[in-house]
Amino acid sequence: MTGTRVSTAAGGQALELSWVQPFGMVGLSIANFIRRVLTLGIYDFWGRTEVRRRIWSGVRLDGEPLVYHGTGRELFVGFLIVFLLVLLPIMLSGLVVVAVFGASPGVTGLFQTVIFAVASLLFGVGSYRAQRYRLSRTTWRGIRGSVAGNSWAYGWTYFWTLLLIPLTLGWIIPWRATALQRRLTANMSFGDKPFVFQGHSLSLYGPFSVMWLGIPTILVLASVVIGASGLLPGPQALEALGDGRDLAPDIRARAALLPFILLVVGYVSYVLIGAWYQARVFNHFARSTLFGAAHFEGRATGLGLAFIGVTNMLILALGAVVATSLLSAILVGVVYLLGPDQAQYARTLTAMAPVFVIIAILSFGLLLPVTQARYSRYLVEHLRLVGPVDVDAIAQGAKQEINRGEGLAQAFDVDAF
């Protein structure tokens, strides 16, 4: 190519990663919501695709956008296949098991254990396949991404390490996250150039111990501080109670405060320390990911992630409140229009009930696209590609034949996007 760019000595150029806010995420959310309701939910696959295209276009490398090429039809067909091959058989086998062996707790317990095992395995397989699908549908300057490797191997690692989490009191988590990330990243390519993962879980154990020990420590400290502050009834107050049958109302109220305060302190510290750990993981994985002579560098912070997480939750709640208020308004309207004829009213409500249930369930996802765009923005703005990339040397990779979407991932709700 005869480009007009400045080449660096290392035979490449530095590529700047940036974010351009896509226009109208709120409008798109509302438009998709209405379409989902009108089509009894099926538009979801196409709506999701449009959201992804918009978010992908917000990610810029050297000023040019990533392009998402997936289609709603691919997602729909993928889900349909998983529905018929996985979800429906699970549902029917549950009925058959109950019909054949009866509903004894032993049988249902065993059945649920088997279902849990199968679902966990498929969850891992599904998330790998979802990544593979998305990357194969992502291009930059016309060059595709790809993920090679075996999704079942990933699913198996995901599964057995999941079983070990309670046995190791959680201490396998950093190793597990690194092993899974390595499996994924080491199989990723952009065009014909592979990504390389060069990281060790050891560097995550410091932050992990802080999190593991930190939250209980904060709770103990909080109890001590609350006790010393005299906010709660002291020993002399308790002594004065005698047999304790007649607690003064104010003392009782203050005693009831302790668990509440501890709950709040515990939750806040969990959110903050959890986000701090997640930020460390993100930055570590970024630094461990190499592309040719370049590597990534993450600068996410715990406060930043916590802020995005909490505000996103508030935004989703706002969407659900708005949608359910509208729903209530419709209900009130129906009652008003029907007047005093209660039988007619009951019949109409019964007929409309499925529609209301669908609207209520969909309402939690009303502003999901907005939150997804905010989260993507945060990650992109806190990620850099450091070092030269020789773009002219990156050729199109061999085309992988993936002709359906990430059904498995959607069936088990793996999807972040």
Added chain:
Amino acid sequence: MSMHSDPVDKYADRRFDARFSDGTSAGSETVGVALSPRGIEISRDRDPQPLVWPYGAIVTAEPLSDHSIDALVTYRYQQGASLFVPGGAFARALAEVAPHLTARAERWRNTRPWLWVAGAVVLVSGLIALSDLSPARTLAGLMPDAARQTLGAQVIGSMTRGKTVCEASEGRAALDRLAARLSAAAGNAAAFKLTVVEWSLVNAFAAPGEQIVVTSGLIAQAQSPEELAGVIAHEMGHGIERHPETGIVRAVGLTAAAELMLGGGSGTLTNLGLALAQLSYTRAAEREADDHALAILRATSISAKGLADFFVRMGKGEKDDGGVSVDLLRSHPQTAERLQHVLSAPTYPTKAAMSAPEWAALRAICEADAKAR
């Protein structure tokens, strides 16, 4: 310029700066772009002839709108090649020249087939409901007896969980005699099994596999054995028509459909068991059960007045006075209609549903249990 009506002419002289990648590598070059009548013209330094991408065969990464800040164009017949034009001016011009690339056009294209599907679903369900066809009922009729028995045991189990099953021997014997008499008249292949639970709710339920649950509240409220016999005969009617089985098949089908429509995220499949106990019947189903009840009562020479009395009681709600309140019946047209239906049945010579001592024993079916323990 403005005198031209064709948007292509309007932009014929505009040149836009862009970056072009030919899809063989991740490199890109600076090019000039124009919107000609033939299509997008891409002029590269080294090529004397511009590349032409006809409007009908191009795709934009993002649908175009007034708010577009740039456009990334690909061409169906040159895989991998892409053209990136920064700035909103080109995107707006392209939207005018190729309106099929706008957001509105694309969304309509994607939604339209599903609006048809949704309309068809509503139409088909409406037709099935109107023509009195019931696929759920057909499936329920195909269910093997063993499966109906276990399903019934499931439902009874979940209904009686945490409640006392009343089994005082004398009361039980009286109930069994009544049940056997009604069951024989019902003409069903299998005999009905009755379970009495200690439950203040005034009700009786039919479960799959010829199972019927009667609450102690119903027995306590019943003013006569005929009233109880009427209600039991009505529940047997539901059983004969396989209404409980049909309800379960319908619940399973609806759940599967909901799961399909909501993309599997609703988690309803796992909570299917919860839906099984929650069955209610349509007006037509109640009418069918009433018809069976009248036939059973007639065959056993038990007066249908008991069933009528029960409807009156239902119509009265929780009112304490003994008289029939016509006003209250008016607000429950279904009950009033059913009462009318029962009252209009021809009369026949009747015998008592059970003797006074039997009735007394049955009314004590739960109390005697407590004493025995």
